[in-house]
Amino acid sequence: xxxxxxxLQALHPSCGFVTTTDTLLQVSVTSHAxxxxxxxxxxxxxxxxxxxxxxxxxxxxxxxxxxxxxPNGAGKTTAMECIEGLxxxxxxxxxxxxxxxxxxxxPLLNRIGVQLQEAQLQKRITVREAVTxxxxxxxxxxxxxxxxxxxGIAAKTNSRFMTLSGGQKQRLFIALALINDPEVVxxxxxxxxxxxxxxxxxxxLVRGIRDRGKxxxxxxxxxxxxxxxxxxxxxIDHGRIVDVDSPSGLVDRHCPxxxxxxxxxxxxxxxxxxHVSGVESSTREGDNVVLQARSVDVMTGLIAxxxxxxxxxxxFRTVVPTLEDVFLKLTGHSVxx
Amino acid sequence: MSAFPSFSSFSFRGLGALTWLEIKIFVREPLGxxxxxxxxVIVFLVIGRTxxxxxxxxxxxxxxxxxxxxxxxxxxxxxxxxxxxxxxxIAIYREGGILKRLRATPLRPLTILTAHVLVxxxxxxxxxxxxxxxxxRYLPVDIPIPWVTxxxxxxxxxxxxxxxxxxxxSLAPTARFAQPIGTIVLYPMIGxxxxxxxxxxxxxxxxxxxxxxxxxxxxxxxxxxxYGHSWLQHTGDLLALALIFTACTVLAVRVFRWE
Numbered sequence: 079x080x081x082x083x084x085x086l087q088a089l090h091p092s093c094g095f096v097t098t099t100d101t102l103l104q105v106s107v108t109s110h111a112x113x114x115x116x117x118x119x120x121x122x123x124x125x126x127x128x129x130x131x132x133x134x135x136x137x138x139x140x141x142x143x144x145x146x147x148x149p150n151g152a153g154k155t156t157a158m159e160c161i162e163g164l165x166x167x168x169x170x171x172x173x174x175x176x177x178x179x180x181x182x183x184x185p186l187l188n189r190i191g192v193q194l195q196e197a198q199l200q201k202r203i204t205v206r207e208a209v210t211x212x213x214x215x216x217x218x219x220x221x222x223x224x225x226x227x228x229x230g231i232a233a234k235t236n237s238r239f240m241t242l243s244g245g246q247k248q249r250l251f252i253a254l255a256l257i258n259d260p261e262v263v264x265x266x267x268x269x270x271x272x273x274x275x276x277x278x279x280x281x282x283l284v285r286g287i288r289d290r291g292k293x294x295x296x297x298x299x300x301x302x303x304x305x306x307x308x309x310x311x312x313x314i315d316h317g318r319i320v321d322v323d324s325p326s327g328l329v330d331r332h333c334p335x336x337x338x339x340x341x342x343x344x345x346x347x348x349x350x351x352x353h354v355s356g357v358e359s360s361t362r363e364g365d366n367v368v369l370q371a372r373s374v375d376v377m378t379g380l381i382a383x384x385x386x387x388x389x390x391x392x393x394f395r396t397v398v399p400t401l402e403d404v405f406l407k408l409t410g411h412s413v414x415x
Numbered sequence: 416m417s418a419f420p421s422f423s424s425f426s427f428r429g430l431g432a433l434t435w436l437e438i439k440i441f442v443r444e445p446l447g448x449x450x451x452x453x454x455x456v457i458v459f460l461v462i463g464r465t466x467x468x469x470x471x472x473x474x475x476x477x478x479x480x481x482x483x484x485x486x487x488x489x490x491x492x493x494x495x496x497x498x499x500x501x502x503x504x505i506a507i508y509r510e511g512g513i514l515k516r517l518r519a520t521p522l523r524p525l526t527i528l529t530a531h532v533l534v535x536x537x538x539x540x541x542x543x544x545x546x547x548x549x550x551x552r553y554l555p556v557d558i559p560i561p562w563v564t565x566x567x568x569x570x571x572x573x574x575x576x577x578x579x580x581x582x583x584x585s586l587a588p589t590a591r592f593a594q595p596i597g598t599i600v601l602y603p604m605i606g607x608x609x610x611x612x613x614x615x616x617x618x619x620x621x622x623x624x625x626x627x628x629x630x631x632x633x634x635x636x637x638x639x640x641x642y643g644h645s646w647l648q649h650t651g652d653l654l655a656l657a658l659i660f661t662a663c664t665v666l667a668v669r670v671f672r673w674e
Contacts, residue, residue: 162519164515164518164519183424184426184521184523187519187520187521188521192519192520194512194515194516194519196512197511197512197513197515197516198511198512198513198516199513199516200436200437200440200508200513201440202440202443202444203436203440207436207439210432211429211432211433211436212520214429214432215428215429215432215520215521215522216520216521238443251516
């Protein structure tokens with residue numbers, strides 16, 4: 079494994095809103111040197127006085143699942159649609175598979191697959207007709223029926239779009255995004271509105287796409303989805319990229335602290351455990367003693383101390399920070415707001 | 416606010432497939448074909464049979480509504496209902512993100528819209544042809560109907576009004592408003608089309624409006640076709656319809672919204 083650090087310098091700072099820290103993005107790539115398939119530098123897009131995306135720069139490499147994460151309205155969809163060539167940015171450079179999404183839109187659309195957020199099809203189009211139409215539009219295509227079978231909607235081939243459930247519609251849209259065997263697949267909020275079971279099935283499918291060497295670029299406001307699915311994520315807030323790394327890399331960097339919850343009736347526990355090396359705070363919350371520690375190194379000391387003072391413990395768990403905590407820390411607000 | 420670039424990009428790739436698909440989808444609409452084909456034809460036949468005896472003598476200049484103009488009036492209604500249908504469909508497709516999804520394929524923007532225009536022209540042609548054929552067969556008077564030129568004149572008129580439809584489709588903020596906005600703009604056009612009052616007898620202001628809207632030229636052209644005039648006699652109407660088509664298309668390119 080080669081560990082390399084790439085420093086991206088944003089090329090087109092927009093409208094004087096750029097600070098030095100914003101233009102420097104650290105991207106760590108824990109992988110063999112893979113070719114870059116998406117390159118974005120200094121992308122900006124406003125709607126009237128609303129700056130949807132500001133000075134947005136990133137690099138996506140072949141064969142990874144890259145997630146753009148942030149709350150609704152953070153600018154994820156705008157950024158993605160600028161990269162897909164569906165929207166014209168106000169400033170910045172975009173290159174996908176070495177192609178310019180505006181000059182070379184048709185050759186590009188032939189090589190990418192797109193699933194849009196909240197898209198619909200004609201109410202009375204059948205699944206078969208949609209797949210047939212899409213197949214007729216591309217030079218290279220995969221077997222549509224096999225694709226529907228893989229996605230578990232083969233039984234719906236003759237059904238009209240309006241009779242499909244939310245999950246079935248979403249699977250059809252994924253099928254349509256994959257019909258041309260694309261090199262890069264763009265998935266915008268692909269599991270929104272799906273039940274947990276359908277969500278997991280679709281995650282498995284996306285991993286399958288990656289495992290066949292394709293690149294997946296997705297957006298999600300679900301931190302769990304990003305954590306479980308993405309190789310790397312970019313946290314986006316108010317149209318700006320806050321940080322980019324693997325989910326665990328982000329957690330380690332921004333939230334190294336651990337919360338340890340120990341269930342004990344022993345009144346001494348709060349005082350005793352507060353003195354263990356590495357423990358920053360110790361408070362009693364009902365039956366539990368809740369400890370804050372700066373790192374996982376504190377565990378051995380805690381266990382030793384509990385044994386030494388013969389403190390009876392009925393439960394012991396650590397709360398590992400998640401991307402959600404990272405998001406809160408980096409942006410000062412919850413992703414759910 | 417035009418969210419998408421390159422409206423004017425067109426390619427034949429997928430045009431046939433998309434047009435055929437939209438035809439099938441339109442036929443599946445519960446009231447699609449009944450409303451756009453059978454109702455106008457039946458209404459034409461019923462009115463024609465009721466007032467049929469007064470349909471003769473048109474050549475002598477009797478031009479009431481229930482004269483020769485019945486066919487022109489019916490054709491204009493068919494044409495306008497096709498445009499209304501287009502305005503509504505485009506608004507629904509835009510609101511549902513269907514237009515956007517189609518644009519994210521190698522289908523080009525103008526290809527998508529052209530498919531809808533072709534569907535509307537096809538059903539207009541079918542309806543007008545059916546109307547003239549059945550009219551010939553079932554109306555009590557035997558009048559010579561130049562159905563090829565009459566259908567052609569209707570299609571040319573429809574195409575011109577369809578371009579106005581794209582401007583209207585851009586003005587409608589949501590699908591709910593598409594139908595009312597279309598109705599408010601398109602139906603009054605019939606009133607000043609010259610069917611009820613000759614254009615040259617209108618007040619100057621009204622006459623200017625009539626000349627600027629496609630319906631007056633459409634009526635003049637279709638009347639000419641019904642009477643068996645040569646196309647050359649209607650160069651003015653053809654030119655006016657072409658100008659309106661060009662102006663509306665240029666305007667639509669600037670104001671059309673894809674989402």
